[in-house]
Structures are given as structure tokens and as C-alpha cells.
Amino acid sequence: MVQGVGFRPFVHRIATREGLDGWVMNTNENVIIRISGASATIHRFVVSLREEAPAASMIEDIDVRELEPETIAGFSIRHSHDVSDDITEISPDIAVCDECLGDMKKTGTRLDYAFVNCTNCGPRFTIIRDLPYDRDKTTMQPFAMCPECHREYETITDRRFHAQPTACSVCGPNYELYAGGAMVTADIRVILHQLASCLDQNGTALIKGLGGMHLACNAFSETAVAKLRSVKRRDGKPFAVMFRDLASLRQFAMVDQAEEQSLRSWRRPIVLLKLKTGAFPAMAGNVNAGLGLLGVMLPYMPFHHLLFSYLDTPAIVLTSGNFSREPILTGNQAALSSFAPLVDAVILHNRDIFNRTDDSVVRVFGGIERVLRRSRGYVPAPVRTAMNTGGILAFGAELTNCFCIGKGKKAFLSQHIGDLQGLETTEFYEETIARFLKLFRMKPELLAVDLHPDYISTRTAMKYGDLPVVRVQHHHAHIASCMAEHHLDERVIGVAFDGTGYGDDGHTWGSEFLVCDLLDFTRISHFEYLPMPGGDRATEEPWRMAVSLLYHVYGDDIFKLGLPLFDQVGKEKIRMAVAMIDRKINCPLTSGAGRLFDAVAAVMGLCHTASFQAEGPMRLESLVREGIGGSYPFNAGETISFARTIRAIADDLAAGLDLKIIASKFHNTIISVIFESVKTIRSHYGISKVVLSGGVFQNKYLLEGTATLLRENSFDVYTHASIPANDGGIALGQLAVASKRRDHSCV
Ligand code: ZN
Ligand code: ZN
Numbered sequence: 001m002v003q004g005v006g007f008r009p010f011v012h013r014i015a016t017r018e019g020l021d022g023w024v025m026n027t028n029e030n031v032i033i034r035i036s037g038a039s040a041t042i043h044r045f046v047v048s049l050r051e052e053a054p055a056a057s058m059i060e061d062i063d064v065r066e067l068e069p070e071t072i073a074g075f076s077i078r079h080s081h082d083v084s085d086d087i088t089e090i091s092p093d094i095a096v097c098d099e100c101l102g103d104m105k106k107t108g109t110r111l112d113y114a115f116v117n118c119t120n121c122g123p124r125f126t127i128i129r130d131l132p133y134d135r136d137k138t139t140m141q142p143f144a145m146c147p148e149c150h151r152e153y154e155t156i157t158d159r160r161f162h163a164q165p166t167a168c169s170v171c172g173p174n175y176e177l178y179a180g181g182a183m184v185t186a187d188i189r190v191i192l193h194q195l196a197s198c199l200d201q202n203g204t205a206l207i208k209g210l211g212g213m214h215l216a217c218n219a220f221s222e223t224a225v226a227k228l229r230s231v232k233r234r235d236g237k238p239f240a241v242m243f244r245d246l247a248s249l250r251q252f253a254m255v256d257q258a259e260e261q262s263l264r265s266w267r268r269p270i271v272l273l274k275l276k277t278g279a280f281p282a283m284a285g286n287v288n289a290g291l292g293l294l295g296v297m298l299p300y301m302p303f304h305h306l307l308f309s310y311l312d313t314p315a316i317v318l319t320s321g322n323f324s325r326e327p328i329l330t331g332n333q334a335a336l337s338s339f340a341p342l343v344d345a346v347i348l349h350n351r352d353i354f355n356r357t358d359d360s361v362v363r364v365f366g367g368i369e370r371v372l373r374r375s376r377g378y379v380p381a382p383v384r385t386a387m388n389t390g391g392i393l394a395f396g397a398e399l400t401n402c403f404c405i406g407k408g409k410k411a412f413l414s415q416h417i418g419d420l421q422g423l424e425t426t427e428f429y430e431e432t433i434a435r436f437l438k439l440f441r442m443k444p445e446l447l448a449v450d451l452h453p454d455y456i457s458t459r460t461a462m463k464y465g466d467l468p469v470v471r472v473q474h475h476h477a478h479i480a481s482c483m484a485e486h487h488l489d490e491r492v493i494g495v496a497f498d499g500t501g502y503g504d505d506g507h508t509w510g511s512e513f514l515v516c517d518l519l520d521f522t523r524i525s526h527f528e529y530l531p532m533p534g535g536d537r538a539t540e541e542p543w544r545m546a547v548s549l550l551y552h553v554y555g556d557d558i559f560k561l562g563l564p565l566f567d568q569v570g571k572e573k574i575r576m577a578v579a580m581i582d583r584k585i586n587c588p589l590t591s592g593a594g595r596l597f598d599a600v601a602a603v604m605g606l607c608h609t610a611s612f613q614a615e616g617p618m619r620l621e622s623l624v625r626e627g628i629g630g631s632y633p634f635n636a637g638e639t640i641s642f643a644r645t646i647r648a649i650a651d652d653l654a655a656g657l658d659l660k661i662i663a664s665k666f667h668n669t670i671i672s673v674i675f676e677s678v679k680t681i682r683s684h685y686g687i688s689k690v691v692l693s694g695g696v697f698q699n700k701y702l703l704e705g706t707a708t709l710l711r712e713n714s715f716d717v718y719t720h721a722s723i724p725a726n727d728g729g730i731a732l733g734q735l736a737v738a739s740k741r742r743d744h745s746c747v
């Protein structure tokens with residue numbers, strides 16, 4: 001990644017510093033540097049290239065060749081002459097750099113200027129309409145540079161040399177405060193003062209950001225947070241919180257070294273951290289649904305830094321500005337008409353957002369950053385693969401959708417699109433596919449879709465006319481996604497654990513032990529099928545899965561069990577679910593590991609009805625404590641049965657055992673199940689590479705425990721890092737399988 005990140009000016013700077021002559025030039029795939037001077041100096045130059053490269057650049061390889069000497073006087077940036085349709089890479093958006101923050105404190109046209117940026121920082125993907133990356137092709141086009149900005153833009157030694165979005169308070173965009181639907185002021189100091197007092201006094205605000213709108217409130221006020229929830233029409237899903245700085249964050253959450261690195265990186269994702277107990281003042285409990293985890297981020301826009309200099313509170317809720325189940329809003333008019341009547345303050349700006357992005361979400365497991373939601377700061381950087389993916393368009397899954405296009409060996413995974421259920425999200429999906437095809441000059445030749453015939457993603461693919469289609473089973477795609485991430489192309493043991501995915505027997509899968517390569521898979525074993533009384537409703541109401549599991553084990557004796565669940569839900573509803581199971585009415589079969597976690601969480605009384613996705617499993621995980629040993633019995637084999645497990649859990653509950661111990665023992669049981677199952681597969685097939693994928697592996701304890709145990713027993717374990725383990729990674733897997741099948745003429 002050497003374009004749009006200030007790479008050529010950087011090369012110029014170090015070359016002139018070392019007194020070297022030559023030139024630097026962009027091509028489609030790389031930069032070429034011609035350098036002439038003493039060999040020791042050239043050596044030092046090459047070292048500096050790697051060590052001092054701009055934060056957002058990424059050097060894959062430096063190929064050094066010796067040429068016949070040539071007389072070159074001085075060092076210059078040559079114009080690209082090789083810019084074909086193949087161009088190339090677009091930088092993700094980069095958090096404001098320290099030097100620009102410094103400029104905001106100096107007198108001049110960037111004092112308190114909230115759109116300051118330079119070649120090392122600022123908006124990129126969110127403002128780019130087309131390539132090549134020039135100001136005219138961005139949403140900065142309406143803003144003509146003032147003479148001073150233009151002078152910097154033209155000066156090679158300036159930090160803003162060829163910084164396409166550069167601007168200042170004389171010539172650039174500005175923020176605007178709205179009240180009652182009308183613009184009140186564009187004076188940044190007045191805006192900041194009013195917004196800060198609104199938030200400090202527990203009001204709610206809509207603030208236009210980088211990739212979309214945000215809704216904000218004081219993170220320490222239960223009333224403010226409750227108000228924000230009603231504005232968003234969001235039930236219980238945890239909100240992300242932005243802290244003033246790392247020092248104030250440390251008072252509330254545990255931060256290790258890897259987590260600190262993620263928090264401070266130029267990508268500035270939301271990082272899931274463990275909350276400290278007993279911090280004062282206490283964070284509002286309704287921010288994160290009382291879970292032990294909190295999604296936190298540090299300021300990344302100049303505006304955020306300015307805002308905190310006016311705010312008293314050290315932390316604000318900053319959640320995507322949209323109604324639940326809709327994509328994040330980007331347009332000023334839409335934001336005004338939707339939210340102006342609902343919030344206390346509306347702050348917009350007049351730089352358009354072209355490409356919508358959400359804040360990305362990561363979590364650190366085993367010292368490695370794991371991307372859970374891949375969007376701002378990560379997209380559209382390509383995923384480098386070991387295969388030819390050219391011309392393949394992969395449509396992804398239904399929920400947590402991302403799609404993916406292939407160009408040569410690069411896979412361009414889209415930003416997080418969301419759940420393809422509402423009209424708005426589906427429109428966003430189709431619009432973004434069209435934009436990616438245009439932006440990356442890609443003409444689809446081969447389509448890859450999920451095996452599920454009714455997915456909106458699958459149906460969307462059918463609109464692309466007469467192209468060949470590869471259908472990829474959901475869990476095969478999960479494993480292939482992780483294989484593609486690690487450049488694996490051989491037979492592996494795949495363990496895919498998630499909530500749902502369409503199986504080739506027509507049932508809902510989700511606990512799959514596969515022997516597979518990129519071409520195909522064999523399903524070796526899985527959890528026992530259970531009926532889902534009420535179908536999809538069982539996903540939102542975990543008590544239904546609990547009844548299903550208990551009824552399977554105890555039959556009519558379940559009513560003799562004195563579980564709290566029966567009082568929470570009511571015996572009448574439970575009898576109805578049992579009747580549905582008996583008569584096989586609306587009871588599709590599932591082997592989803594997520595459903596088992598749901599069932600156990602409900603049996604333990606943790607969550608009978610989910611107020612957000614995966615609430616049951618998250619509550620279960622939040623009880624787990626390191627260092628609690630012991631596990632429950634189970635029956636391994638082709639179908640893995642948890643009948644004995646659930647009896648033992650019911651006994652422990654009846655004996656009043658601490659829920660933390662039960663939750664830990666249950667997690668240990670799942671780790672043992674995985675270990676026993678892959679051991680059996682290894683002994684039959686002689687494969688010792690194990691690939692773990694699927695949303696269930698976003699569970700830190702489960703992933704770390706499984707990986708450690710397997711590695712101790714000489715398995716090679718592959719897990720996701722830069723690609724989501726959840727369905728956001730599915731499209732990459734589909735792309736990989738389609739590429740392999742094309743190579744083998746199986747298309
Ligand atoms: Zn900067
Ligand atoms: Zn200017």
C-alpha cells in the first residue's frame with residue numbers, strides 16, 4: 001500500500017536527507033525508486049524505507065537491483081505514465097496525525113480547524129468516488145483550494161504535498177449546528193461549546209462523522225443512555241464508547257499491550273475490553289447490557305479531539321446514527337428529517353460522505369488483533385491471496401454480510417454491510433457492489449453464492465444474468481475463508497461453529513467437523529440435531545432451544561425440573577413448544593453450536609429472550625473464569641450428544657453451584673468435544689492441520705482454550721485475525737472455493 005498514503009514525498013524526504021540522487025514513480029502495482037550514490041548510503045536508505053515508512057503504508061517486498069550508473073542530478077518525483085485500468089489500491093481512512101493535531105493549536109488558518117489533514121492522515125475511502133485518486137474524484141471537489149493550501153499542495157517538501165483532501169478554514173468544509181431543522185451557526189467554537197454543554201448535561205446529539213452519522217450522549221448517565229436507546233429504537237445491544245484519551249480509559253477498563261496498540265493504531269477501531277469493577281464514577285450500566293465487556297475507541301477525527309477539549313465527561317457513547325436494523329445514515333437531509341425531532345442537538349458538516357463505513361470492531365485473543373467487524377480504517381485494503389481470484393464476485397451470507405470481488409491475486413472484501421433484511425440495507429448492498437465493480441474496474445465472470453436458495457444475497461446474484469454460478473456450503477465457506485487468510489491450499493480438518501447455515505441435507509447446520517480442501521468437503525461429525533420450535537423465533541428466544549434440549553433429554557419429566565426458566569417464561573408457553581415438537585409443527589432441525597450455547601444460557605436463567613444477537617452466548621461467556629477446571633460428560637462420535645452434559649448441568653444448578661463454575665465447566669466441555677473429535681479425525685485421515693472458523697469462535701475463552709489444547713497435542717491450528725470469523729468472512733471463502741473450482745474446471 002504505497003498510494004494515497006504520502007509514500008512518494010516520504011521517499012523524497014529520506015533521499016534528500018541522505019544526499020542521494022534519483023527519482024520515484026508510481027506504477028499500477030508498486031513504486032519504482034531509482035537511486036544513485038555511495039553503496040553504504042543506499043543501504044541506509046533501504047533500511048529507512050522500511051523503518052520510517054508512513055503509518056498507513058504497507059511494504060510487502062523491496063526488490064533491490066544494481067544498474068549501470070547514470071548521471072541524475074538531484075531527486076525528483078516523476079509523473080506516472082503507466083496508469084491503466086488496473087490501478088490499484090485505495091487507502092482506508094486514516095486517523096488524524098499528531099502533526100495535524102499540532103497545527104490545530106497554532107495560530108493561522110488551521111487553528112481549531114476540524115478538517116485538517118495531510119498526506120499521513122485524513123479521509124480516503126469514504127470520500128473517493130473514482131480512481132485515480134485525485135481531488136476532483138472525491139467529495140472535496142466542490143472546495144477550491146486557497147492560494148496557501150495550493151502552495152503547500154505543490155511543494156514537494158511540504159507534509160501536504162499532493163494531499164488530495166487538504167483544506168483550511170479559508171477554503172475547506174465546515175461544521176454546522178442545527179436547531180429545529182434549521183442551521184443556527186457555522187462558528188466552530190460556538191458549536192463545540194453548545195454540543196459539549198448538551199452532552200455534559202445528559203442531552204443527546206447527532207454528529208456527522210467520517211463514514212456516517214453518530215448518535216452521542218454522556219456514557220455516565222443512565223437517563224441519557226436510555227434516551228439514546230429510545231431514539232435509536234434499539235433494545236439492549238451494547239453501545240460503543242469513545243474516551244478522551246488512554247489515561248482516562250485505563251481507569252475503567254483493562255488494557256494490555258496488544259490492545260493498546262489496536263486502540264492507538266491509525267485505523268482506530270472499537271476495541272472490546274474487559275471492564276474494571278468498582279471504577280468511580282461508574283459507567284452507566286445500560287451502556288453495555290451489564291456484560292463485562294465494553295467496546296471502546298479513542299478520538300480519530302479532528303472534531304473528536306476538539307470536542308473533548310470542551311467536554312467535562314471523559315467518555316461519550318458514540319454509536320452509529322441509524323434506526324435499528326438500518327444502515328448507518330450518511331446524507332444530511334435524511335439525518336435531519338429522521339433525527340432532528342428526536343435529539344437535543346444536530347451537528348452536520350458540508351463534506352459529503354460517498355462510501356458509507358461503520359466503526360470497525362476488534363478484539364485481542366492470544367495477543368493478536370481479531371477483526372470482528374471490518375469497515376472504517378480497514379476497507380478497502382485488499383486481502384492478498386495465493387490464488388487467481390480475477391473476475392469472481394462472491395455475494396456473502398445473509399446476516400453480517402460483506403461481499404468480495406477478486407482481481408488477480410487480490411480479494412477486495414467490502415465494508416460491513418449488515419443484515420440483508422430491510423429494504424435500506426439491501427439497497428446499500430446492491431449499490432456498494434456496483435460501486436466496487438466500477439471503482440476497481442472489475443467485470444464479473446463468475447459468481448459465488450451460498451447454498452441457501454432463499455438468501456437475499458443468493459437472489460441478488462441471480463440478477464447478474466447468465467454468468468456461471470458456484471454454490472458454496474456455508475460452513476465450507478467459513479473454513480475456506482480462514483484457509484485463504486493463511487494461504488492454505490491442502491486438505492485440513494475444519495471446525496466451523498456458528499448459529500446457522502444451510503446444510504446440503506436441507507437442515508440448519510452449525511457445529512461442523514469437516515475434512516476439506518478449497519475444492520470440496522466431507523462432513524465427518526456434528527452435534528446432534530435438535531428441533532427449533534418456532535423456527536427462526538428460536539434464535540431470538542433462547543428459551544425455546546432450552547425446552548427443545550431438555551425435552552429431548554427428560555421427556556415429560558421436564559416439568560419436574562425446578563429451573564428458574566420455567567417461572568421466567570411460564571409453563572403455558574413451554575407446554576406449547578413441547579406440543580410443537582411432538583407434532584413436528586414449524587420445528588426445523590438444527591445442529592448449530594450457537595443454539596446449544598443459547599439453550600444452556602437459558603437453562604441457567606441467563607437469557608430467555610435475547611434483546612440483541614448472541615446475547616445468551618455472550619452472557620454465558622462473561623461468567624467464565626480462567627483457572628476453573630473440570631468439565632461435563634458428553635458422547636462423542638458421528639453425532640455428538642450433550643444429553644449427559646445437560647443432566648449434569650441441571651444437577652449442578654439444583655445443587656446451587658456458582659454459575660461461574662457451571663459456565664466455565666460448560667466451555668471446558670466444548671473444548672474437550674473439539675479436541676476428542678479432531679483427534680479421531682487425525683487418527684483416521686492423518687491430517688493435523690486444524691482450521692477454526694465461525695461466529696462461535698469470537699468467544700475468547702473458547703478460541704484460546706481450544707487453540708492451546710490442540711497445539712499442546714501437536715496440531716497446527718489456524719484461526720482468523722484480519723478476516724472476521726463470523727459471516728462477514730464468508731464471501732472470501734466463497735471466492736476461494738470458486739477460484740479453486742474454476743482452476744479444476746468444475747464450474
Ligand atoms: Zn496529518
Ligand atoms: Zn486553504
Ligand code: FE
Pocket residue numbers: 474478498499500501694695726727
Ligand atoms: Fe456462519
